[in-house]
Amino acid sequence: MMKTLQQVETIGELRRELKAARIQGKRIGFVPTMGYLHEGHLSLVEQAKQTCDLIVMSIFVNPLQFGPNEDFERYPRDLERDSRMAATAGVDLLFTPSVEEMYPTAVKTNITVSGVSEPLCGRSRPGHFDGVATVVMKLFQIVQPDFAFFGQKDAQQVAVIEQMVRDLSVPVEIIPCPIVRESDGLAMSSRNVYLAPEERKQATVLHRSLRRAKELLGDGKLPAEIRAEMVQMIQQEPLADIDYIEILTYPDLTPLDSVSSGQKLVIALAVRFGRTRLIDNLITTL
Amino acid sequence: MMKTLQQVETIGELRRELKAARIQGKRIGFVPTMGYLHEGHLSLVEQAKQTCDLIVMSIFVNPLQFGPNEDFERYPRDLERDSRMAATAGVDLLFTPSVEEMYPTAVKTNITVSGVSEPLCGRSRPGHFDGVATVVMKLFQIVQPDFAFFGQKDAQQVAVIEQMVRDLSVPVEIIPCPIVRESDGLAMSSRNVYLAPEERKQATVLHRSLRRAKELLGDGKLPAEIRAEMVQMIQQEPLADIDYIEILTYPDLTPLDSVSSGQKLVIALAVRFGRTRLIDNLITTL
Numbered sequence: 001m002m003k004t005l006q007q008v009e010t011i012g013e014l015r016r017e018l019k020a021a022r023i024q025g026k027r028i029g030f031v032p033t034m035g036y037l038h039e040g041h042l043s044l045v046e047q048a049k050q051t052c053d054l055i056v057m058s059i060f061v062n063p064l065q066f067g068p069n070e071d072f073e074r075y076p077r078d079l080e081r082d083s084r085m086a087a088t089a090g091v092d093l094l095f096t097p098s099v100e101e102m103y104p105t106a107v108k109t110n111i112t113v114s115g116v117s118e119p120l121c122g123r124s125r126p127g128h129f130d131g132v133a134t135v136v137m138k139l140f141q142i143v144q145p146d147f148a149f150f151g152q153k154d155a156q157q158v159a160v161i162e163q164m165v166r167d168l169s170v171p172v173e174i175i176p177c178p179i180v181r182e183s184d185g186l187a188m189s190s191r192n193v194y195l196a197p198e199e200r201k202q203a204t205v206l207h208r209s210l211r212r213a214k215e216l217l218g219d220g221k222l223p224a225e226i227r228a229e230m231v232q233m234i235q236q237e238p239l240a241d242i243d244y245i246e247i248l249t250y251p252d253l254t255p256l257d258s259v260s261s262g263q264k265l266v267i268a269l270a271v272r273f274g275r276t277r278l279i280d281n282l283i284t285t286l
Numbered sequence: 287m288m289k290t291l292q293q294v295e296t297i298g299e300l301r302r303e304l305k306a307a308r309i310q311g312k313r314i315g316f317v318p319t320m321g322y323l324h325e326g327h328l329s330l331v332e333q334a335k336q337t338c339d340l341i342v343m344s345i346f347v348n349p350l351q352f353g354p355n356e357d358f359e360r361y362p363r364d365l366e367r368d369s370r371m372a373a374t375a376g377v378d379l380l381f382t383p384s385v386e387e388m389y390p391t392a393v394k395t396n397i398t399v400s401g402v403s404e405p406l407c408g409r410s411r412p413g414h415f416d417g418v419a420t421v422v423m424k425l426f427q428i429v430q431p432d433f434a435f436f437g438q439k440d441a442q443q444v445a446v447i448e449q450m451v452r453d454l455s456v457p458v459e460i461i462p463c464p465i466v467r468e469s470d471g472l473a474m475s476s477r478n479v480y481l482a483p484e485e486r487k488q489a490t491v492l493h494r495s496l497r498r499a500k501e502l503l504g505d506g507k508l509p510a511e512i513r514a515e516m517v518q519m520i521q522q523e524p525l526a527d528i529d530y531i532e533i534l535t536y537p538d539l540t541p542l543d544s545v546s547s548g549q550k551l552v553i554a555l556a557v558r559f560g561r562t563r564l565i566d567n568l569i570t571t572l
Binding site for chain 1: 297301391393394395396397398399400401402419420423424427428430449450452453454455456457
């Protein structure tokens with residue numbers, strides 16, 4: 001039988017619900033999202049259900065993490081569909097605050113995580129990870145979860161949040177979860193809906209280039225050589241416009257000139273198709 | 287009968303102790319300090335005992351909030367004396383972490399509170415309130431108190447922390463407590479121990495100037511006039527070297543050219559006597 005999903009829009013109401021659960025000793029799992037749910041989000045809920053007694057999902061398109069020329073306004077939203085999907089997946093509490101509920105006055109407090117937030121998307125999207133760190137910290141204070149679940153598609157986001165949680169001793173365990181892909185390999189993303197049919201077709205090159213990169217790593221190729229071959233592969237798709245392709249240590253995200261056995265690394269990329277910017281990555285240990 | 291004080295040095299041990307208290311439904315009060323306790327600190331404990339069932343005090347001289355040329359190294363420390371005083375005052379748990387326990391690796395996460403942290407001590411001590419906000423947030427994550435008690439001598443610190451707590455929805459209630467003064471009016475401060483006898487004598491001018499400022503406010507004088515008279519008063523003490531004297535709105539800390547009825551404001555000052563920098567303030571509503 002499907003559990004009943006309860007939707008709450010205010011911090012106060014959410015806290016009241018959670019207080020009762022906490023007194024009962026329930027383990028609280030938290031899945032923060034920006035909504036427009038897909039199988040990737042649902043896999044986080046599935047994972048949360050393995051270890052937690054009560055699953056809280058938040059849906060909040062956080063203005064702090066969008067740059068002035070980014071897609072905050074047009075970011076896809078469909079709360080009714082999300083609510084049905086969350087209920088079916090087994091979410092207990094769906095927290096859907098308005099921007100006014102989260103930020104009733106101008107936010108003066110900003111959290112910066114230096115180091116890991118600087119390369120990759122941090123370079124392309126100045127301020128993005130400050131916005132992410134700040135809203136995630138606020139959501140952690142509101143929900144006070146025992147566990148929080150994040151998709152590895154945003155591998156840098158996971159690294160930033162893990163660093164923040166460690167630095168500030170936040171009492172939550174971060175659980176990174178594997179990327180979920182379409183059958184042709186494209187990483188699930190709410191932004192995939194932006195893609196025109198021809199862009200969608202060409203976007204499969206991202207995952208193909210990552211798989212090829214992993215092969216080349218296995219063959220002992222150097223990061224610079226692998227990167228060059230990925231650039232070439234992706235540039236064969238006429239609609240692809242590369243933002244970055246990088247091979248870095250993980251989770252420290254420092255440059256890697258050569259690789260040695262036992263090294264954990266991430267091959268990460270961001271590529272534009274028209275107005276749509278897609279990211280993907282592959283984390284592996286040699 | 288005096289309660290037994292338990293001293294813990296690690297985050298893990300403190301959390302274990304607090305978990306037990308929390309399950310018993312005890313209300314946890316937190317008094318964060320840098321040690322070298324005086325009557326001001328003890329008044330915070332006294333206040334905490336009014337509303338809380340379990341009192342946690344931390345003693346941690348936080349390197350993040352000291353500038354490179356400030357007094358981190360020579361800041362007075364006497365843990366044995368502090369521990370006796372805390373026990374007598376009724377502290378249940380005394381948390382005395384080492385710098386290595388708090389920051390086992392270089393801290394990458396920084397919290398900035400713009401606006402309120404910028405004037406006054408924020409201008410004289412760049413980075414100071416980032417260090418304060420960051421360590422207080424970390425301590426809040428470790429202790430997870432219901433109430434936290436701060437002295438109004440650091441009025442700007444209280445404003446910064448209240449803004450952070452509001453912005454990040456930290457589940458703690460901040461209780462500001464009145465300044466405690468020596469019989470001659472000097473605000474209690476761990477740094478008073480630095481003062482040579484003649485400096486100590488002249489330092490009473492700070493409180494006298496604040497009382498005079500309040501009189502002048504009552505007489506309808508303008509902030510600029512009041513400030514000028516305070517400068518004159520303080521400069522009569524040959525060892526006094528003024529860092530700042532300001533009259534600002536409280537808690538927003540914005541400039542105030544004229545004052546109107548109902549306006550809450552702070553008269554704040556920082557003055558050096560030799561190598562010792564003292565601060566004091568007076569908060570009042572017209």
